[in-house]
Amino acid sequence: MTDEVRRAWAYLSRVAEPPCPELTALVAQLGPVEAAGRVKAGRVEPEVLSKVEARQELDCAANDLDILDRMGGRLITPDDDEWPLLRFRAFRGGDVLKRPNGHPPLVLWASGPTRLDEATERAAAIVGTRAATAYGEHVAADLAAGLVEREVTVVSGGAYGIDGAAHRAALACEGETVAIVAGGIDNPYPAGHSALFHRIRRECLLVSEYPPGTAPGRLRFLTRNRLVAALTGATVVVEAGLRSGAANTAGWAKVLGRSVCAVPGPVTSAASAGCHALLRDGAMLIGRAEQVVELVGRVGELAREERHPETPLDGLAPAEKRVHDALPARGAHTVDEIAALAGLPPHQVLGPLTMLELAGLVESVDGCWRIVRRRRARLSRSDGGPR
């Protein structure tokens, strides 16, 4: 990229509040240099002009690029191989475009060794409330660790609470993580996470569609959320109140055709109320990282079956179970007593008794039959017993 082209992209990135589809279309038509020149000169159609006139004369491009260079950062443009073209195709759908800000970014400001296109090929968003509980942070960290262990990139927004727990666990496991922030990457919000952001920049990737120095604002957080959803195959909301930015990210995931997932929690916890609302609305319930991998991984990469507790009685035939049930907890019964209690004819009781004896479950003593007692430890693995 020549300096002229870079400066044009940097100028265009700031001249309209992103995303600005009118400006994006102009750049696609004329290229960045010609588009920037025309915008600066005011020689554009009225629908573009109205979007750029407030900042038309504000050219901080050289300064912005200086800041970026000092950070060792880079611009990622639609002309770069690193542009996540496939991911951003999701913005073509009809429902997305109807939503305010339902458009891809013009250009991205990035810093870190990770390639955006490659890292987001197999990626999941882990998001949630800043007011997370210890439970929420624990689950976020656990999921993030499980995902990076399975080579899934953890994408989040760098906020306090769930986001931070997810980034931190991904870094701790030496996995890939991408933080997408709602202001300039030179001074990402919140300042209390500056050490975390520094580590993300050094080891993974920090991204924003806003030029350096941009302050995050309420609307920019919501606008940023669409990128978190778009750049991943699934958005997992770990904890969220009823009114939460995480629910907004989940909304973007839905409209972008991504999997919407939520982690349940106690119904008595306000921090899980937004997750439960999502689950009632059709979100996929997530309890383990493998269940997320099923959604973002290769076809057929299925989660292991959860191991159900087993008891020695599992493999028995119906008649054998019925005969076993008819034996007393203490003491022994004759065949006739067993038959009456089981409601089976006596001649249908001996076969099952023999099978149960071979299985080591019953034994005969002096012509009567009784249950073979086992060590409690073995039986207590079952949750249920009678019910």
Place this chain on the structure above:
Amino acid sequence: MTDEVRRAWAYLSRVAEPPCPELTALVAQLGPVEAAGRVKAGRVEPEVLSKVEARQELDCAANDLDILDRMGGRLITPDDDEWPLLRFRAFRGGDVLKRPNGHPPLVLWASGPTRLDEATERAAAIVGTRAATAYGEHVAADLAAGLVEREVTVVSGGAYGIDGAAHRAALACEGETVAIVAGGIDNPYPAGHSALFHRIRRECLLVSEYPPGTAPGRLRFLTRNRLVAALTGATVVVEAGLRSGAANTAGWAKVLGRSVCAVPGPVTSAASAGCHALLRDGAMLIGRAEQVVELVGRVGELAREERHPETPLDGLAPAEKRVHDALPARGAHTVDEIAALAGLPPHQVLGPLTMLELAGLVESVDGCWRIVRRRRARLSRSDGGPR
């Protein structure tokens, strides 16, 4: 009902392990007295004979009825008004009949002032593991209290843990509750709940399809579960391990065309693992009693919307939000500065500023504009803030 008829029903109730569709058909065809006579004499088709021959000669009817009378109990038969005919129609479906024991009972043994047909018209099952946590018992009690408050009967199995918590809360709120047990109602299981069962018998209803003295067994618990599901409009599993009788009840609810519901909990809690498996399998997530009433109540009896936290910025138009976002957290900006930060032409900034001023959100000082600070208590009602 004459004594002869009662004795016939009592005899038939014990002579085959219920449910026995062959015996039920015979009774429907001949009436209880004639059917009992033929069974006792062995003058029945081979498919009936094979089901009854083990207990054919065992006639405890007089004794069973004595026990029932001493308890102040009654038989509920298909000939009684109290027979829950509409509820048992669910057993007619094809999928139900394919399941082992997918049949209605022959007759029910009951004790308590509550009428079974009326109580189960508007009823929900609250079930779950015996190994409940404090969280599970709290939620079970809370749901049961909320249901009876809305005149929904709480049906359960009388077990330790979730079942007991549900029954107890329903009784404490002077609501209706029905316990369906897997053995005789004279000595219901578990013995540790005898005081609870006594109270249920005195104030509500205790029911079983097994004659007095029958011991509960593994299979009888599973068979009983179908009645819990059939006699209610929805089955709510509050806590359940991966292997749990409650999941079996939920399976019956599904095949019987009832709503299957589950309460979520921490994904770190083994006692919620069965609930989460049900939720992943399509069960309805339940957090409040009203959500159950929606399923079992009258058409249109909808749960109140959950109250979302609100902030003073909720009602703002997009341009107003954008202008508000452009104002600094501290200090003030000129109109031109606001225009550049918001990315709006200056002439599009004054209107929104005026509206924000009228709403008491911003004020102008010496030609500059700043945010009006509010008491924190008011703003902290929102979960989100930026995200």
